[in-house]
Amino acid sequence: MPEQITVHLPDGSARELPAGSTGADLAASIGRGLARAAVAATVDGRETDLTSPLPDGATVAVVTADSTAGRHVLRHSTAHVMAQAVTDLWPGARYAIGPPIENGFYYDFELPGGAHFSDDDLGRIESRMRQIIAEDQPFVREEHSVAEGLELFADQPYKVEIIEGVDAAESDEAEGVGGGAVSTYRNTDGFVDLCRGPHVPSTARLGHFKLMKVAAAYWRGDERRPQLQRIYGTAWESKAALDEHLHRLEEAEKRDHRKLGAELDLFHFPPELGGGLVVFHPRGGLIRKVMEDYSRAEHERAGYEFVFTPHLAKSTLFEISGHLEWYAEGMYPPMELEGGVYYPKPMNCPMHILVYKSRQRSYRELPLRLFEFGTVYRFERSGVLNGLLRARGFTQDDSHIFCTPEQLAPELADLLAFVLRLLRAFGLEDFEAELATRPDKFVGDPAEWDVATDALRRALEAAELPYVVADGEGAFYAPKIDVHVRDAIGRRWQVSTLQVDFQEPQRFDMEFVGSDNARHRPYMIHRALFGSIERFFGILIEHYAGALPTWLSPVQVSVLPVRSDHQPYAEEVAAQLRAAGARVEVLAADEQLGARVRRAKMDKVPYVLVVGDDDVAARTVGVNSRDKERPDRGVPLGDFVGRVATEIETHA
């Protein structure tokens, strides 16, 4: 046994420590500030905890609390403390799993007698957690055999299930179970939890946390298993970081499209219609019309043809398409009339296939690109509805492209470029894609799957779009690409989707006549770029916090005469702007100027013009831009009209 060990630091230097030294000792030897900030260590790149002895000759790095790994450790440790507090306050409570997540952590519990937490309980739990933290209890790692683990957690059936799961099959590293061993962490007052670690050396390192909410969650995420009580919390390395996070949440709340939708008079969900069904008001309708007009013009340029199809169809259609077999629970219930059974359509594809099949098709017509703003109805479960982001009736900017197998790859590449062009026009810049591949349960020929998946991959690479492969996440009938965007405050939203489908062409027995005069089966691509117009609308509102770019704003310029006698000039200014294509309102001088400025600003109108004596005399306007604190006085009218016209045209 050597008395000294040597550890290497990532910067290439080495350090001698007494044998048995831990990550915490290393941190202390490097410096006091670091010792305070340290929450864990890595040995040869693998996480360990600060309390385990370090091996001789390893490269050791100390993990600080403000790093991603460090925050992970903090949050995980805070989750343990929460479980400890809950078992103190509810003796006999069972604890299941409590991992760190983005911005925080959660822990799932089952309370004695099936009791539920209420929001008031969060305060009590937090108080108890603060006591535990103040007591500075060390986290001590222990290793046990599986048998000892089962003994230790005899009265914790969820922990037993985790340990037993290991015996049966794979190890569950995150839970500290694997290779025939079980690791745990114990606090001084006896609370012990199954865990791989690492943890902070003691509870005193924690403290900048807040319990956020109570929720229910199914054990193992399976709705047939017991429902547990989940508490979510957030935890950070400093008070400043915690406050910043809470501030971000407030900002996100201010951007909530439902709140802004009401404030800006854009849309609402009348209870008389039922959940998930929206009505657009004139201003929201105008924004939507601009979106649709732009989309139509771009589709026209890209070689799409426009079709229109009904909202209802007989069951026959959805029997052929397979929707009744595969998707019945997502469809609105049937209506019977005159002996027929009708369903509201959950998708547009079967309708577009009927357009294709209306006559014999030649390879010379392909690719045939059929486009429609198709409104569909899906019976989403009540708990999943979420404003415009998840509705029961919505409109897809839907297209189905029918092509020959040879055309598939180039068509996909063009399509992806088209997707990005359209999204960029709406001011979205930050994209990521997900390539979803063949699931376990699939239909069709694996060779065809490979062809399609490969075509999708090549399209992604051609577009230089960063992507991740979601293995087995494809639809049962086809692989797909989902395009995600990041908004102004970094949230990720799924928008566009591109799917290759060989299944429906077969079900509908689609054909085209090739150059060889033989009949062939076309490939089909499903694609929606906005995804759903309603959803995309909601995302834009949140992205821009309601302050839409000029070209999308329902009112682009408000003209405010200082006094009533400036009204004629204000009308003239408005007329010139309208002639240049702008949407203009004049707020007459029956209210104080300041109040009218405020009203226009609250409506997030991009330009508020004030015209008074000087302006009438010099044919100028006072320009108050949304992005500027102070107004510009005396701007020549002609200059301003030109500027707005350019902005509208260039989507600035």
Next chain:
RNA sequence: GCCCCCUUAGCUCAGUCGGCAGAGCACAGCCAUGGUAAGGCUGGUGUCGUCGGUUCGAUUCCGACAGGGGGCUCCA
């Protein structure tokens, strides 16, 4: 569908330890002609989400239901 929370004027919310309910904004009328985020005065406004229970009496306490929010599951 399941768990937690919420529901009082058009909106945001206060309130009644059980005794016929309030503020600000908005709205209406009048006055004020005002150069950049709320001018002044006056006024009307409610089945206190719905139904049932307890009570002399329920907006308040209890229960059910509906609608909304946050999660879970789901998202072909």
